[in-house]
Amino acid sequence: MTTTVADHHHDEVPKGITRWLFTTNHKDIGTLYLWFSFIMFLVGGAMALVIRAELFQPGLQVVDPHFYNQMVTVHALIMIFGAVMPGFVGFANWMIPMMIGAPDMSLPRMNNWSFWLLPFATSLLILSLFVPGGGPAAGWTIYPPLSVQGGMGVDLTIFTIHILGMSSILGAINIIATIMNMRAPGMTLMKMPLFIWTWVITAFLLIAAMPVLAGAVTMLLTDRHFGTAFFDPAGGGDPVMFQHIFWFFGHPEVYILILPAFGIISQIIPTFARKPLFGYTSMVFATAGIAFLSFIVWAHHMYTVGMPLSGELFFMYSTMLIAIPTGVKIFNWMATMWRGSMTFETPMLYAIATVALFTVGGLTGLMMAITPADFQYHDTYFIVAHFHYVIFCGSVLGMFAGVYYWLPKWTGHMYDETLGKWHFWLTIIAFNVTFFPQHFLGFAGMPRRIPDYSLQFAEFNVISSIGGFVLGFSQLILLVVVIKAIRGGKKASAEVWENPEGLEWTVPSPAPYHTFATAPEVK
Amino acid sequence: MHILRETKMIVNRLKHLLGAGSALVSTLVLWAMPASVQAEWALNLQRPVTEIARVQYDLHMLIMYIVTVIGVIVFAVMFYSIVKFRKSKGAQPAKFSHSTKAEVIWTVIPTLILIVMAVPSTKALLLMEDTTESDMVVKVTGYQWGWHYDYMEDNVDFFSKLTTPQSQITGSEAKGENYLLEVDNHMVIPVGKKVRILLTARDVIHAWWVPQLGGKKDAIPGFINEMWVRADETGTFRGQCAELCGKDHGYMPIVVDVVEEAEYQAWLANQRNSG
Numbered sequence: 142m143t144t145t146v147a148d149h150h151h152d153e154v155p156k157g158i159t160r161w162l163f164t165t166n167h168k169d170i171g172t173l174y175l176w177f178s179f180i181m182f183l184v185g186g187a188m189a190l191v192i193r194a195e196l197f198q199p200g201l202q203v204v205d206p207h208f209y210n211q212m213v214t215v216h217a218l219i220m221i222f223g224a225v226m227p228g229f230v231g232f233a234n235w236m237i238p239m240m241i242g243a244p245d246m247s248l249p250r251m252n253n254w255s256f257w258l259l260p261f262a263t264s265l266l267i268l269s270l271f272v273p274g275g276g277p278a279a280g281w282t283i284y285p286p287l288s289v290q291g292g293m294g295v296d297l298t299i300f301t302i303h304i305l306g307m308s309s310i311l312g313a314i315n316i317i318a319t320i321m322n323m324r325a326p327g328m329t330l331m332k333m334p335l336f337i338w339t340w341v342i343t344a345f346l347l348i349a350a351m352p353v354l355a356g357a358v359t360m361l362l363t364d365r366h367f368g369t370a371f372f373d374p375a376g377g378g379d380p381v382m383f384q385h386i387f388w389f390f391g392h393p394e395v396y397i398l399i400l401p402a403f404g405i406i407s408q409i410i411p412t413f414a415r416k417p418l419f420g421y422t423s424m425v426f427a428t429a430g431i432a433f434l435s436f437i438v439w440a441h442h443m444y445t446v447g448m449p450l451s452g453e454l455f456f457m458y459s460t461m462l463i464a465i466p467t468g469v470k471i472f473n474w475m476a477t478m479w480r481g482s483m484t485f486e487t488p489m490l491y492a493i494a495t496v497a498l499f500t501v502g503g504l505t506g507l508m509m510a511i512t513p514a515d516f517q518y519h520d521t522y523f524i525v526a527h528f529h530y531v532i533f534c535g536s537v538l539g540m541f542a543g544v545y546y547w548l549p550k551w552t553g554h555m556y557d558e559t560l561g562k563w564h565f566w567l568t569i570i571a572f573n574v575t576f577f578p579q580h581f582l583g584f585a586g587m588p589r590r591i592p593d594y595s596l597q598f599a600e601f602n603v604i605s606s607i608g609g610f611v612l613g614f615s616q617l618i619l620l621v622v623v624i625k626a627i628r629g630g631k632k633a634s635a636e637v638w639e640n641p642e643g644l645e646w647t648v649p650s651p652a653p654y655h656t657f658a659t660a661p662e663v664k
Numbered sequence: 665m666h667i668l669r670e671t672k673m674i675v676n677r678l679k680h681l682l683g684a685g686s687a688l689v690s691t692l693v694l695w696a697m698p699a700s701v702q703a704e705w706a707l708n709l710q711r712p713v714t715e716i717a718r719v720q721y722d723l724h725m726l727i728m729y730i731v732t733v734i735g736v737i738v739f740a741v742m743f744y745s746i747v748k749f750r751k752s753k754g755a756q757p758a759k760f761s762h763s764t765k766a767e768v769i770w771t772v773i774p775t776l777i778l779i780v781m782a783v784p785s786t787k788a789l790l791l792m793e794d795t796t797e798s799d800m801v802v803k804v805t806g807y808q809w810g811w812h813y814d815y816m817e818d819n820v821d822f823f824s825k826l827t828t829p830q831s832q833i834t835g836s837e838a839k840g841e842n843y844l845l846e847v848d849n850h851m852v853i854p855v856g857k858k859v860r861i862l863l864t865a866r867d868v869i870h871a872w873w874v875p876q877l878g879g880k881k882d883a884i885p886g887f888i889n890e891m892w893v894r895a896d897e898t899g900t901f902r903g904q905c906a907e908l909c910g911k912d913h914g915y916m917p918i919v920v921d922v923v924e925e926a927e928y929q930a931w932l933a934n935q936r937n938s939g
Contacts, residue, residue, distance in 0.1 A: 199843060200835045206911040280908050286885060287868040287910060374886020380869055381884060415751070417761040445871060445906075446882045447863075447889035450793045454786060461778045465771060472770045475741055480758035482751040493742065500738050504731035511781065513788035514724045516880045517709055520871060520906040585706035586875045588906050591914030593833065595844040600704050 154654045162257075165249035166654060167234045172551075173256050174231030175544075179620070181223030181263065182537075186613045188216035193575075193609035195592050196602050209592035210278035211270060211294075217281035218298070221398065222305045223263050225536045229401040230255075230312050232543055233340050235551065237316065239645040239652065240334050242325030242661045247318035255311040262304035269294035269301075280590060282391070283358070285372035285383050289365050296365065299358045306351040313344035313351075320344075325644070327663030331425070334643055335418060338425050339404030342432045346393045346400075349436070354390040357383060381446050388439035396435045398532060399499075400428060402539025403470060406492040409546050410474055412641040413489035414481030420473040427466040427473075434463045444515045453512050460510040464503070471500055486638075487561035491542035494569055495534060502530025505580065520590075523583025529576045541568070541619070548623065549637045553651030554630030560622050567615035574608030710875040713901065713922070714893050717878030719788045727781055734777075792879060795892045798860035802851070806863070806870030806883035806905065809912035813851050820935040824849045826915050845902040850919045854928035855898050863889040868910060874903030874918055882907055895922040 155164070164170060191212045195203040204212070234252065238245055246252050269276040274292020277283060288295055320341045324333070361383065363369040370376020372383045411418045418424065440448060440456040448456075474496050483489065505527040509515050518524060541564075548556050578601035587598045594602065633650040644663075648656045712718040749755045803814040810825035824847045831837035833844075840846070853859050863872055865883040873880040877893045895901075903918040923931070 199839060201833055202835065206914065210908070210911060210913075278911075284869060284908075287908065290868065290910070374884075379887075381887070414749075415757040416759075419760075420762050420767060422762070423767045445880050446884065447887070450789065453789060453793070457785060457789070458782060461782060464778065465774055468774050469767065469771060471738065472766075475738070475745070476763075476766065478742065478745045478749065480755075480760075481745070481749050482755045482757040483746065483749055484751050485746075493746070497739060497742055500735060504735050507731055508724070508727050511723065511727055511785045513720055513785060513792055514727060516792070516878070517720055517724065517875060519880060520873075581705075581707045584709050586710055586903070588873070588904050588914070590908040591904075593844060593914050595842070596839060597704055597706060 163253065165245070165253050167238050167245045167249070167252065168551075168652065168654065170246075170252050170256050171231045171233075171235030174227045174234060174259075177256070177259055178224050178228035178231055178540075179623075181219050181227070183616065184267075185216050185219035185224055186616060188212045188219065190610060190613050192216065193606040196594070197606040198603070199594055199596055199599055201593055204592070206592045207275060207278055210280075210590065211276040213590055214277045214280055214283075215266065215270065218266060218277070218301075219263070220532075221281065221394075222302070223259070223266075225398050225532065225540075226305075226309060227259055228540050229340075229343075229398075229536075230309075232336075232401060232405065232540070232547075233312070233316055236547065236645060237319055237337060237340060238323070239648065239656055240337055240643055241320065241323060241328060242644050242657045242663065243319060243323035244655060244657050246315050247323060248315045251311055252315055255308045255315065258304050258308040262301045262308070265297045265304070266301040269297035272297065282384075282387060283361065284387075285361060285364060285380050288361060289372070296362065299362050302358050303355055306355050309347050310351050313347035316340055316344040317348075325657070325660040325663050331422070332663065334404075335407035335421070335424055335428075336401070336404035339400040339407070339428055342428050343397050343400045346397050346432055346435065350390045350393040350397065353386060354394075357386040357390065360386075381443070384443050384446060385440070388442045389436075391442060392439040393432075393435045395528075395531070396431060399535045399539075400432070402495065402536045403428065405539050405543040405546070406474065406495050408643065409488050409492040409542050410477050410496075412546075412638050413486065413492070414478050414483050415639065416477060416481040417642075418473070419476035419479075420469075423469060424473055427469045430466040431463060431470075434459065434466070438463055441510060441512075441515070444512050445519050457510060457512045461507065464507050464510070467503055471496060471503075484639075486545075487556070487558060487565055488542050488546035490562070490565045491538050491545065494565070495538040495542060498534035498538065498569075498572075499531055502527055502534060505530065518583060520588055521583035522579040522587045522589055525589050526576050526579035526583060529572075529579075533572060533576075538568075541565075544619070544623070546638075547645075548626050549633035550645060550650050550652055552626045552630075553633055553649075554626045555633050555637075556622050556626040556630065560618055560625070564615060564618040564622060567618065568612065571608050571612035571615055575605050575612050576608070578602075578604050712878060713876045713897050713899065714878050714895050716792055716893065717876055719791060720878050723784055723788050726784065730777060730781065792891075795860050795890050797858065798892055799857040800854075801860045801862060802853070803862040803864070804851075804872055804883065806865035806867075806872070806909070806916075808867050808910050809905075809916040810847075811851075811872070811916065811918060812866075813849075815932070815935075818932055818936065820932060822849045822935070824851065824919070826917060828915075842902070844915065845904070845917045845919065847917060847919045850900070850921045852921045852923060852928060852931050853893075853895065854925045855895050855922050857925075858892055858894045860890060860892050863891065869907050870905050870909045870916070871907035872903070872918060873906040874901050874920055876901045877903070877920065880906055898922050898924060 195209055272293050274294055276294040277291060277298040279288040320337055360371040364371050364373060370378040372378045372380045407418055438456060438460045441460040509518050545556060545561055582598055582601050587594055635649050636646050637650060644661060709721050709724055712721045803816055805812040810823055812823050814821040827846050827848050828844050832839045863881050863883040865885045867885060870883040871880055872883055879891045881889045881891045899922055901920045905913055905916045
């Protein structure tokens with residue numbers, strides 16, 4: 142493409158629906174991913190409210206147990222594969238090219254296809270709720286033999302997972318190619334912003350893990366329809382093998398869910414502390430360490446299956462070990478805040494809450510790492526509390542932080558700070574009201590994935606359900622904030638914040654449709 | 665305006681205070697409150713009645729203290745930073761951006777803490793997985809949706825299913841005290857004897873769990889898992905299936921009666937005659 146042709150199209154932003162169907166522009170695709178993620182977040186959230194409505198009181202009032210199990214299953218699948226993962230890919234698309242001084246992603250057309258696979262795949266999943274037999278109801282972990290029993294909803298889910306996996310793998314390839322090949326001259330690896338580091342490492346995890354999941358669900362499909370017996374003991378197979386394969390994917394998956402959030406808050410805290418990120422080198426190595434260790438801890442999700450003692454001990458030790466690099470990262474963020482000069486706009490509030498509340502989840506994770514203790518915690522609400530602390534407070538709050546941080550760059554307008562703070566406080570308080578009591582429910586003996594419970598669990602379930610409803614409806618504030626900022630508001634400068642670091646702050650706000658057509662010089 | 669800003673600052677501090685506070689309070693409450701069985705507002709594990717459950721409980725308290733202390737320190741430091749190092753108070757940002765000494769310290773100390781935790785954890789696991797020299801054996805089979813108990817050495821076996829009536833579940837009748845935790849045929853074992861429990865299933869994966877007896881193991885079709893319990897006191901202890909197994913996963917509880925040896929023998933004889 143010659144310079145003249147590029148100049149001619151430079152200020153022309155395409156219009157209409159075809160713009161969004163055929164765009165190869167990283168900003169447009171980022172926007173598509175982020176809106177898709179937010180819509181899925183609300184859909185998954187609605188399912189969570191069905192769950193919390195049923196659990197408000199002992200007894201069955203709202204749904205029947207089979208539908209309840211479908212809600213539990215699809216809530217998780219939508220949140221993980223429809224909200225969190227696409228959300229972070231949205232951030233990757235918007236921010237990676239700008240942060241490295243590149244004009245776009247390395248493979249723009251594949252980028253478009255990676256996105257459009259998502260609505261197609263998730264429609265299959267939603268459709269599964271309406272076919273005979275209903276949607277998948279074996280938990281998002283779809284263990285056989287239970288998942289072999291399910292109707293065609295399970296098959297639709299398997300196809301969904303295949304297509305979503307494809308989208309993730311293609312996206313990961315794109316991200317690695319972009320980061321490896323298109324950095325502006327002068328931006329060596331150790332000069333990359335930490336958000337870039339966390340995403341490139343996440344991309345490698347995706348490529349390693351997603352095919353394993355594809356393998357597992359394909360074996361499930363053939364067990365269901367094509368006469369194989371991978372997981373059927375009657376045919377010489379082993380149900381536990383599915384768990385090993387699933388969690389070999391599943392554990393790196395949870396780090397895929399969290400590392401980009403760690404990258405986002407590593408950008409935000411230095412800006413609002415007015416101090417450089419503490420321990421950059423350490424942070425890079427800690428992230429890489431976490432990624433490597435994530436491949437050798439998977440069976441801590443399976444402590445009760447009846448592993449040999451040596452296996453139980455190995456996974457206990459390796460799981461405890463992964464606490465070390467995670468702790469290092471927490472301490473480095475704290476050291477960034479220490480002796481800074483902090484202000485507490487909404488992005489900073491969210492970033493601090495992410496660090497503090499993720500720590501709670503990380504510490505309960507350490508408790509669960511201890512195999513003999515986990516025999517009491519496993520499959521109880523203690524686990525449910527743990528993973529909501531790490532995923533919601535780690536990944537989701539991290540994304541909220543990133544939205545508030547970069548919204549002025551994306552839209553050209555400052556968001557409404559008062560509304561932002563309302564969103565923050567309602568979310569944080571409601572989240573803790575919902576999930577902190579669940580630790581106690583788990584200790585007290587309440588199993589997970591049950592639609593009804595015995596009477597001693599009633600009090601904390603009432604509290605949890607009330608919190609859940611406040612939490613769910615509070616997210617509509619974010620919708621208002623985003624729409625308001627798109628339509629208007631105080632004009633944002635290029636820098637937006639006070640002396641933030643990063644190439645994205647050197648372009649105007651809103652960022653022009655094409656940025657860095659010529660590479661900047663990085664010193 | 666000034667009042668508004670002051671209020672916001674106070675609320676900001678409260679958040680961190682709340683975090684550290686609730687961690688502290690729950691630990692204190694947990695320490696003060698012995699584990700109680702099936703109490704409302706229960707904050708801790710159920711009261712252990714076997715050596716294994718006791719070992720688990722003590723280990724659980726140890727690791728909970730450790731993580732609470734770590735959590736309180738993290739929250740306290742962050743809280744202090746938020747109060748002290750704010751621009752509105754005129755704090756000037758320092759220039760430092762790394763310290764190898766700090767990195768070493770906060771890598772080595774957590775490693776040492778982990779080693780301290782790993783030692784009792786390893787011992788506890790070795791104890792739990794040692795099913796040798798048991799006094800008797802019971803085979804437990806998970807079904808959709810109930811349990812089957814087989815006292816193989818005595819030729820006694822029976823099914824055990826939930827007895828809570830549908831009317832209580834749907835709410836047309838008031839719920840009984842042992843709502844969802846009552847079955848027709850209890851598992852009965854003698855006090856003070858090491859009972860080896862073999863676990864399997866007939867259809868999908870279930871899990872057998874009675875918190876007070878300690879331990880939880882999956883019941884997997886086609887495979888046999890094992891665990892053991894030795895109850896120190898008589899009584900009735902209740903648990904639930906702990907692996908999603910279909911629509912009535914929440915409706916297949918476990919009830920174990922621990923009785924004196926004589927009573928156990930009488931029960932066994934009765935079962936043999938009527939079975």
